[in-house]
Amino acid sequence: MDVRARRAIIMTSVIVCVMLSASLILSTYANYNSFGPFRTLLYSDWITCDHNKNMEVSVNETQVFFYDFANDINATSPIDQAVNIISTYNLDVTRRFIVFVPGYKSHISKKTEELIRQTFQNVPNTYLIIFDHSTYTTSRPGKLKGYERAVYHTYYLGKAVGKFLTELRRKGVPSRNIHCVGHSLGSQMLGYAGSAYINATGEKLWRVTAIDPAGPCFSNSLIEEQIRSGVAEYVEVYHCNAGGLGTTSVLGDADFFFNYEGAIQPKCNPGILPGKGESDAAKCSHKACVRYWAYTVHNPGYFLAWKCDSYKEFNKGRCAGNEVTIAGRPPAVKQAHIRKG
Numbered sequence: 001m002d003v004r005a006r007r008a009i010i011m012t013s014v015i016v017c018v019m020l021s022a023s024l025i026l027s028t029y030a031n032y033n034s035f036g037p038f039r040t041l042l043y044s045d046w047i048t049c050d051h052n053k054n055m056e057v058s059v060n061e062t063q064v065f066f067y068d069f070a071n072d073i074n075a076t077s078p079i080d081q082a083v084n085i086i087s088t089y090n091l092d093v094t095r096r097f098i099v100f101v102p103g104y105k106s107h108i109s110k111k112t113e114e115l116i117r118q119t120f121q122n123v124p125n126t127y128l129i130i131f132d133h134s135t136y137t138t139s140r141p142g143k144l145k146g147y148e149r150a151v152y153h154t155y156y157l158g159k160a161v162g163k164f165l166t167e168l169r170r171k172g173v174p175s176r177n178i179h180c181v182g183h184s185l186g187s188q189m190l191g192y193a194g195s196a197y198i199n200a201t202g203e204k205l206w207r208v209t210a211i212d213p214a215g216p217c218f219s220n221s222l223i224e225e226q227i228r229s230g231v232a233e234y235v236e237v238y239h240c241n242a243g244g245l246g247t248t249s250v251l252g253d254a255d256f257f258f259n260y261e262g263a264i265q266p267k268c269n270p271g272i273l274p275g276k277g278e279s280d281a282a283k284c285s286h287k288a289c290v291r292y293w294a295y296t297v298h299n300p301g302y303f304l305a306w307k308c309d310s311y312k313e314f315n316k317g318r319c320a321g322n323e324v325t326i327a328g329r330p331p332a333v334k335q336a337h338i339r340k341g
């Protein structure tokens with residue numbers, strides 16, 4: 001990746017507006033009209049959002065990929081056996097455990113997972129764990145069927161991730177060393193995972209980073225069905241395609257909105273073809289979010305974020321004097337939490 005080119009793009013066009021206060025933003029999106037039929041479809045009655053939590057749904061085909069780059073080790077195991085297998089590798093529980101849960105249509109061999117592997121390859125004192133839940137979250141023929149099925153599995157997958165983390169805790173990994181990172185539907189799973197972890201251990205995960213949490217089927221659902229402040233010591237949320245594939249909800253201890261209301265990223269403008277062009281543009285912004293966050297891992301302090309109630313205010317320069325914070329991974333184990341207010 002050409003870092004200088006990236007920097008040029010980012011310097012000229014990526015600005016970040018941070019919401020530290022959860023309730024003020026809600027009306028901001030009302031007059032945002034540049035989404036067409038694709039967005040309308042995603043939020044229409046055509047899509048059935050099943051959040052039933054009372055079924056016997058097994059997600060045991062989920063695979064867990066474990067990477068100890070420092071010792072050139074990687075291991076793959078089905079979720080139910082994952083902690084037992086991982087713990088045979090002489091775990092150093094003082095390391096940070098980065099647990100990445102990807103979204104709809106993800107797979108361990110895709111670019112997002114590769115980006116995350118590359119990002120953490122050289123980070124010292126870190127283990128990386130990546131979930132592959134593609135058995136339950138691949139696309140399916142037919143209008144939105146694959147997404148509906150994935151949404152249906154979100155709770156069960158989230159609980160299974162929570163159980164995995166609980167078992168890891170019981171092997172001696174302290175909660176303060178567990179950092180979960182979710183993209184899209186994976187972010188929503190982490191709401192359930194964090195809650196299940198609290199219920200089982202009485203402790204909170206150190207941190208959850210939610211990258212453009214899935215919007216369709218979630219932005220209008222109950223808060224208990226979404227990633228949110230309280231499910232970890234610190235929950236940060238990144239918004240890059242708000243109102244499209246990503247949620248518009250302000251959910252975390254800090255919510256970072258990248259560019260244009262966190263809705264459209266540079267070079268991701270909808271093309272001239274309606275429908276298709278719009279959906280590609282949405283995916284482009286939705287994925288850019290993972291790159292932004294991954295970039296902060298080696299460049300902490302790169303994205304400055306101003307506390308602000310709306311992009312409009314931000315754009316008018318009305319927040320220039322407000323509190324400034326940094327979007328991204330904190331440099332050390334201990335960090336100052338950004339709190340609402």
Ligand SMILES: *[C@@H]1O[C@H](CO)[C@@H](O)[C@H](O)[C@H]1NC(C)=O
Nearest residue numbers: 058059060061062078079080
């Ligand atoms: C998952 O559960 C099913 C049904 O109990 C079983 O047949 C299958 O072997 C299990 N798969 C794994 C990977 O454990």
Ligand SMILES: *[C@@H]1O[C@H](CO)[C@@H](O)[C@H](O)[C@H]1NC(C)=O
Nearest residue numbers: 065067069072073074075117
């Ligand atoms: C996992 O380890 C094997 C060797 O045991 C290696 O061939 C393979 O490339 C590794 N995979 C990744 C993703 O690092």
Ligand SMILES: *[C@@H]1O[C@H](CO)[C@@H](O)[C@H](O)[C@H]1NC(C)=O
Nearest residue numbers: 159162192193195196197199
């Ligand atoms: C954790 O416990 C609370 C309170 O009983 C419950 O409402 C919530 O659903 C539980 N979370 C999970 C993921 O089971």
